[in-house]
Amino acid sequence: MRVALFVTCVNDTLYPRTGRAVVSLLERLGVEVEFPVEQSCCGQAQFNSGYRHETEPLVRRFARAFDGFDHIVAPSGSCAAMVRDNYPRIGAKARAEGRGSELADAAASVVPRTHELTEFLVDVLGVTDVGAYYPHSVTYHPTCHGLRMLGLGDRPTRLLRAVKGLELVDLPGAEECCGFGGTFAVKNSAVSSAMGADKARHITSTGAAAVCTVDNSCQMHIGGTLSRLGSPVRPVHIAEILASTEEEQW
């Protein structure tokens, strides 16, 4: 089984710790993970802002970089959802525009192999107890694309509940969007900030030490808001919790 890590451009550039945690976690579970260096970005920011044609080279690059791997694992709900939901749409539109089936074929080849991290753990590896140790109270915010586009369901919380020492605290209004939304955060900053402030208030009200998500782009907005509001709650990616062991704290 050849497994590739799609680290995502946000993690690569801003949150390399998360990528390293995925490598550590998967290796602990006996998976030899590779990092094809030709990878870059799924193109979500371009596509969701309306620049479909700018996204196309990135779709081709993604398919090329991950050619030959059995599984592509992404520690990001929204990047995995971009590949699974939107690559086929990009392919279909190109075909409808009379530009052949190259992009549609590229999409079809990567869609079934692309998994968000918790899907890969639960569905492909069949584990919920990854042997992690994280002695903190944690509240979980289900990010929108993981929740509603991928349908992650209770996979993340099943994994978290199996972590030794971890106390999972319910988050009020958990399923409401944090207000990030990519360029939405800047284009509609007033509404985005108001949503972020409400999310931060709910998170702080749990009294948890950390807020966990499967998506560092949302986390950048949530963490940035928490820190600006002086909240003591730390943002942490689920990979970093699952990578933690008694011997090695992340």
Add this chain to the structure above:
Amino acid sequence: MVGTYLGMPAFPEAARDAVRDERLRSNLTHATHTIRDKRAKAVAELPDWGRLRAAGAAIKDRTLRHLDHYLERLEESVTAAGGQVHWAADAREANRIVTRLVRETGEEEVVKVKSMATQEIGLNAALTAAGIRANETDLAELIVQLGDDLPSHILVPAIHRNRGEIRDIFAERMADWGRPAPEGLTDSPRDLAEAARLHLRQKFLNAKVGVSGANFMVAETGTMVVVESEGNGRMCLTLPETLISVVGIEKVVPTWRDLEVFLQLLPRSSTAERMNPYTSMWTGTTEGDGPRTFHLVLLDNGRTDTLADTVGRQALRCIRCSACLNVCPVYERAGGHAYGSAYPGPIGAILTPQLRGVASELDASLPYASSLCGACYEVCPVAIDIPEALVHLRERVVEGGEVTVRGTRTTVRPARGHAAERAAMRASRWALDHPGVLRAGQRVAGRARRLAPRRLPGPGRAWTDTRDIPALPAESFRDWWRRTREKPTRESGNGTKGAGR
């Protein structure tokens, strides 16, 4: 704000003001959360909700695919039942037809059933300009009308008002329109409803002309269906001598039996009711019962053009239930007026730019009025993938492309004001398509990370005004991987736990 959406600012600007209005936000949060929780319970009661939803979408899609056929069938049925059918290509034509029909009755006043189509075309303003008074009889529409206000919600047009505000509007303005509010009116729901009841009763009893929309039109029988909760619709549809219904062409369904699906989907999605309280159905005219004259004005107003768009056309499935508004975190904070049209919220953000085009700054800003969280799609009873349509329309705004305007294929140019963004998207795509460039950029950023300011200038300010920026790492993931994993003798899996950290 008096009766027009014209000249309103783009969404972000209007939303910024709304976010600051604390009373508005608290009214909206309270109302939307109450109704969204009730809807969730009502929907959860039906084990076959998913199949009903799929059936609703399928019936609408099939009807839209053969819309020409069903509309002609409808015209035949309505005519055979004694009604008269008029075709209106746009708002102006529809308003002209209705004005003429009212004038022909010799009346100077009409009673109205709550109707989105007549809000969409601005019928009340057109009638007023022709010297005809249009009296809204739905409680919330009455509040909006008395307050010289605009609706801010499809189902609950006065959702932005609380009890105290409604009391003041009734006390101050009812006398201008008819029977004044009782002395010493309080803000108790019972008192407010009684004041409206007394005021409206006089209107119903005097009405000679009624104006309505319709939730559904049945092609095979020519039957119109109006779904409402207050009984005002029943009054307006049965008491007047002349009834004029203005209905969007997408409201047709093929057969009576199709109503079985929609009369389950609509009440649970909109008011969270198991069964709709007042469902009025009429077929043409009936001797000795109800209106003597029935006119049906079929409204296009951009719908045929929308139908030509393979992605955008799903917006025409909409049954105006408002479930998407009630779950939308953006609507909850921006309020309905910021959307600058009769159709606020997520559905408005995809419907308005199609019905009106994206030429104005406001209309071009609507597809961006969403974080793409997908809550709207999840609750939509006819499975309109609103996020998909939003992204599709964003593409129309920034890349332009082929659209249909009044039946003709036309190429639209990208909207203005996106030049800097376009350049940034191109540059970022180029860098991302050249990982060497990406890597070099990451290294520069890593080295300069201590220089990163807490507050950014220019467009970045929109981020740093309310959010801290993350600390840049010293080393990107890709560099860490190269440094620790791509040495000549490749380390094996188990031996590298935490390597290079």
